[in-house]
Amino acid sequence: xxxxSFLATASVLGLVSSVYGQIVSHTPSEGRGxxxxxxxxxxxxxxxxxxxxxxLEAPANMTWIALGQGADMTDGNIFIIxxxxxxxxxxxxRNATGPFEPLYDPSIRAFLLEGSGIHHGLMTANIRxxxxxxxxxxxxxxxxxxxxxxxxxxxxxLNSANVSETIYKHDxxxxxxxxxxxxxGGNSANPFFMPTHRxxxxxxxxxxxxxxxxxxxxxxxxxxVMTSVAFVLLFPNFALTLYIFPSRYTVAWIHAPLQAFAxxxxxxxxxxxxxxxxxxxxxxxxxxxxxxxxxxxxxxxxPILGIxxxxxxxxxxxxxxxxxxxxxxxxxxxxxxxxxxxxxFHYAGSMNPDIPPASPIAYGIISGSMGVIxxxxxxxxxxxxxxxxAAECPPTIKKTTNRSDxxxxxxxxxxxASQEKSWQ
Ligand SMILES: *[C@@H]1O[C@H](CO)[C@@H](O)[C@H](O)[C@H]1NC(C)=O
Ligand SMILES: *[C@@H]1O[C@H](CO)[C@@H](O)[C@H](O)[C@H]1NC(C)=O
Ligand SMILES: *[C@@H]1O[C@H](CO)[C@@H](O)[C@H](O)[C@H]1NC(C)=O
Ligand SMILES: *[C@@H]1O[C@H](CO)[C@@H](O)[C@H](O)[C@H]1NC(C)=O
Numbered sequence: 001x002x003x004x005s006f007l008a009t010a011s012v013l014g015l016v017s018s019v020y021g022q023i024v025s026h027t028p029s030e031g032r033g034x035x036x037x038x039x040x041x042x043x044x045x046x047x048x049x050x051x052x053x054x055x056l057e058a059p060a061n062m063t064w065i066a067l068g069q070g071a072d073m074t075d076g077n078i079f080i081i082x083x084x085x086x087x088x089x090x091x092x093x094r095n096a097t098g099p100f101e102p103l104y105d106p107s108i109r110a111f112l113l114e115g116s117g118i119h120h121g122l123m124t125a126n127i128r129x130x131x132x133x134x135x136x137x138x139x140x141x142x143x144x145x146x147x148x149x150x151x152x153x154x155x156x157x158l159n160s161a162n163v164s165e166t167i168y169k170h171d172x173x174x175x176x177x178x179x180x181x182x183x184x185g186g187n188s189a190n191p192f193f194m195p196t197h198r199x200x201x202x203x204x205x206x207x208x209x210x211x212x213x214x215x216x217x218x219x220x221x222x223x224x225v226m227t228s229v230a231f232v233l234l235f236p237n238f239a240l241t242l243y244i245f246p247s248r249y250t251v252a253w254i255h256a257p258l259q260a261f262a263x264x265x266x267x268x269x270x271x272x273x274x275x276x277x278x279x280x281x282x283x284x285x286x287x288x289x290x291x292x293x294x295x296x297x298x299x300x301x302x303p304i305l306g307i308x309x310x311x312x313x314x315x316x317x318x319x320x321x322x323x324x325x326x327x328x329x330x331x332x333x334x335x336x337x338x339x340x341x342x343x344x345f346h347y348a349g350s351m352n353p354d355i356p357p358a359s360p361i362a363y364g365i366i367s368g369s370m371g372v373i374x375x376x377x378x379x380x381x382x383x384x385x386x387x388x389x390a391a392e393c394p395p396t397i398k399k400t401t402n403r404s405d406x407x408x409x410x411x412x413x414x415x416x417a418s419q420e421k422s423w424q
Pocket of ligand 2: 105
């Protein structure tokens with residue numbers, strides 16, 4: 001909502017008081033005691049420019065605490081505070097340009113006010129920001145659902161007066177919304193120091209998402225490992241069981257149960273991936289969408305095609321459309337899964353500098369080797385089959401077997417049903 005109409009509504013409802021201002025605050029439940037508060041003076045709300053007041057409060061046993069404007073690390077200013085050697089607080093306003101360490105930006109006009117400091121184990125930063133009313137996308141800050149991001153790292157105090165201090169990834173972070181119509185009012189030059197403002201604890205009304213970064217990191221690694229093992233190693237190798245152990249029992253007793261196990265592993269990895277993408281707000285990227293497609297294929301389509309082929313084979317002893325589709329879809333899904341994994345490394349890497357550069361390389365090498373092994377095993381089985389047929393069959397029939405594998409099969413079945421039966 002744009003400011004003027006919203007302000008008019010607020011005035012009619014008597015929400016705007018020129019004498020007593022208002023403050024809204026939010027206490028993230030995963031924030032380990034952090035509280036964020038906002039006040040927008042009347043004059044600023046009226047004109048759309050001017051000072052805005054922010055307060056960050058936290059237990060002193062935190063390394064740093066951050067509050068950012070907007071729903072993303074690119075939307076607005078980020079305010080980071082940490083303990084200073086003189087017992088006060090260092091305020092480091094930073095320019096957010098992406099999901100990595102924001103850098104100190106001296107052009108942001110933000111200042112620490114009276115009342116800031118460390119008292120009784122509590123860090124308090126009272127901040128006046130003179131260019132916080134407009135987000136980078138041009139939206140006004142004063143909105144009925146104004147988004148904010150926060151992040152903290154627990155641990156030893158930084159004790160630094162250096163506003164460019166290097167900070168590492170947060171331990172916990174989140175996003176919340178505030179109805180800033182409850183934050184408008186007053187003309188105090190330090191509303192958090194003068195007890196004239198009404199404070200609304202907006203926590204129960206905020207829509208919020210909170211992420212434990214340690215847990216997120218574990219989920220991400222488990223997701224990567226489980227889905228890679230399933231798609232790069234298990235699905236192709238378990239497909240090869242048909243070629244390696246040609247027997248009438250292979251499908252029912254080896255191939256199907258092993259693939260079912262691989263599907264379960266892929267499903268578990270997929271669930272972790274969905275949870276990760278929800279934490280990151282990235283449900284719609286290439287990687288997640290390709291993942292949905294690959295999972296739908298292995299969970300729904302492949303088992304149905306496989307079972308249909310098996311039923312057909314039991315009845316007729318022959319290959320069917322289902323079998324051919326099952327085989328080619330399987331190959332396609334493996335390739336899709338491997339590519340999806342590669343894109344996944346790209347995703348994770350852009351947000352997570354901790355990922356060792358060797359891991360995507362190892363992934364590529366293992367995927368490539370698996371492709372070579374797959375082709376070699378099939379080639380080996382085919383040439384063996386051909387040799388055997390050549391030894392057993394009259395030359396006229398031998399000629400018809402000399403076709404590509406997808407059409408080869410039914411003819412081979414006619415020629416030598418027992419041979420074919422053994423591996424279908
Ligand atoms: C940090 O301080 C808060 C509040 O004083 C306390 O609840 C918490 O246990 C402390 N955390 C550590 C790691 O000392
Ligand atoms: C923030 O960084 C971006 C990209 O580096 C730059 O274009 C922009 O001017 C910076 N904003 C401020 C307020 O310095
Ligand atoms: C901390 O610094 C701010 C800004 O310079 C000042 O107003 C405040 O009084 C200081 N707090 C303490 C406890 O010295
Ligand atoms: C402040 O910290 C940055 C990043 O660690 C460093 O490059 C810079 O030299 C430090 N500045 C001072 C004055 O120590």
